[in-house]
Amino acid sequence: MTKAMAMRLSPLIATALAIVAIPACAWEAIRLTSDPVPATSKEVRETGPFGTIVRNVFDPTLTPYVPEKGRANGTAVIIAPGGAFHILSIENEGEAVAKWLNSQGVTAFVLKYRLVETGADFPLQMMRYLGNLASLRTAVEPLRPLATADGQNAVKWVRDHAGRYGIKPNRVGLMGFSAGGAVTVWTLTANKPASRPDFAIAIYPGLLPDMIPVPKKAPPLFVAAAKDDKLAYADSVRLATAWKTAGASSTIVTYESGGHGFGMKKSGKPSDAWTDAMAQWMRAQGLVGK
Numbered sequence: 460m461t462k463a464m465a466m467r468l469s470p471l472i473a474t475a476l477a478i479v480a481i482p483a484c485a486w487e488a489i490r491l492t493s494d495p496v497p498a499t500s501k502e503v504r505e506t507g508p509f510g511t512i513v514r515n516v517f518d519p520t521l522t523p524y525v526p527e528k529g530r531a532n533g534t535a536v537i538i539a540p541g542g543a544f545h546i547l548s549i550e551n552e553g554e555a556v557a558k559w560l561n562s563q564g565v566t567a568f569v570l571k572y573r574l575v576e577t578g579a580d581f582p583l584q585m586m587r588y589l590g591n592l593a594s595l596r597t598a599v600e601p602l603r604p605l606a607t608a609d610g611q612n613a614v615k616w617v618r619d620h621a622g623r624y625g626i627k628p629n630r631v632g633l634m635g636f637s638a639g640g641a642v643t644v645w646t647l648t649a650n651k652p653a654s655r656p657d658f659a660i661a662i663y664p665g666l667l668p669d670m671i672p673v674p675k676k677a678p679p680l681f682v683a684a685a686k687d688d689k690l691a692y693a694d695s696v697r698l699a700t701a702w703k704t705a706g707a708s709s710t711i712v713t714y715e716s717g718g719h720g721f722g723m724k725k726s727g728k729p730s731d732a733w734t735d736a737m738a739q740w741m742r743a744q745g746l747v748g749k
Contacts, residue, residue, distance in 0.1 A: 488520040488571075491612040501576075504549070508582055510724075511550035512542065516574045519609040521616060524557035524567040525624060532564035533627040534746045536660070537613045539570045541637025541720065544599040544606070544666075545577050545585050551722035552636040552662075559723060563738060563747050566624050568617055572609035572642055573602060589690065596666055599638075603645060610646030611654035618653075630746060632658040632678075636722060637691060640664020644698065650674035658744060660737065663719055664698055665691035671698060673705035680709045681740045683733045685717030712736040 497517045504513050525531065538560075540552035547553065549569070557567035575598065577584065588595035614633055621628045633656035635643035640661040647659055648671070656678055663684040680702045684695035695711065702709035717730020725731050741747045 486523040486525065488522045489616065491519040491521060491609060491616060509542070509546060509585075510548060512546040513549045513571060514542075514546045514574060514577050514581060516547065516571045517576075519573055519612070520571045521613055522557075522569045522571075523624065524554075524561055524569065526561040526564050526566060530561070530564045531566055531625045532747060533625060534564070534630045534632070534741075535566045535568065535617050535621070535624065535626040536560055536632045536634050537568045537570050537610075537617060537656070539572060539610065539633070539635040539639030539642045541635070541639045541663075541665070542574075543585055543588060543595060544574050544602055544638050545581055545588075547571060547574070547639075548636065548720065548722060551720075551724050552639065555723035556634070556636075559734060563741070565741075565747065566626055568613065570609065570613050570639075570642075572639075573605045575599065575602060592666070592690070599666065606642045607645040607649055610642045611649060611651060614646065614656050615654045629657055632656050632660060632746070634660035634662070635664060636662045637665050637720065640691070640694075640698075641666040644668075644671065647677070648672050648674055658746065661695065661698060662722075662733065663688055663691040663695055665694050665719075667694040667698060671701040673701050673707055677702060677705060677707035679744055680707065681737060682709070682711040683713070683730075683736060684711075685714045685719070685721065685728070685730045687716050688719040690719045710740055 501515045503515050538553055538556050540547040540549055542548050553569040557569050560567040618628050618631050633643050643661055658679045660681045682695050682699045684692050699709045699711035714729040717728045721730045
């Protein structure tokens with residue numbers, strides 16, 4: 460082989476090695492509805508002031524993330540990222556969470572639930588709404604039955620296809636961040652046995668109803684939030700209290716600081732420890748190894 464040829468091949472070889480080195484953990488997305496893809500569908504993935512996000516989701520999907528061979532423990536978690544129903548914080552509250560769960564032996568599924576339509580000015584629109592949560596509640600109310608259906612269909616799909624992924628059908632959980640926490644609660648309170656998760660996790664859940672109806676046979680619940688979260692701390696406490704008052708299993712972990720939307724991103728604040736607390740709770744529930 461000539462030196463010139465070796466130089467031309469070197470980048471290709473490096474790329475191939477890099478591809479081999481990356482675990483093939485993410486599978487192709489699964490549509491949650493048999494309806495035709497809406498003609499107006501303009502799903503966008505971009506990186507900006509809110510990190511890597513997805514917006515304009517009109518076609519709900521699940522993307523599986525599977526642990527490395529031999530590590531799966533039979534537990535599954537469906538992850539609903541947050542974003543005020545305008546965007547999905549798909550990396551910080553979705554894909555990075557899925558990969559962390561894989562490291563715990565958990566099979567993860569990132570849920571893209573339906574959102575309001577946005578344009579290029581969505582950051583300004585979101586900031587206005589976040590300054591007036593009452594108006595945000597009104598704006599997203601029409602989405603409630605759609606997002607609830609997305610959560611229900613996600614749980615039912617994973618349970619129905621558990622054998623494909625080595626999942627135990629009675630160990631399917633639903634986890635939501637912020638607005639995804641609302642999707643989690645709406646799915647729980649719909650109280651449909653076929654689509655009710657076996658456990659639930661709500662990380663700084665927001666936009667919860669004034670009255671939280673706890674379903675009969677409510678599954679174990681884990682809640683985490685920072686005390687300086689002006690958007691969702693109160694809702695987080697209300698959710699955990701509602702579960703406890705109803706006699707259901709509820710654990711809430713709070714941190715002195717961390718704000719809203721910390722997700723998997725490390726900030727040097729106490730909230731960085733939430734994954735340790737969640738892993739401990741999952742071990743206590745028999746969902747991951749000791």
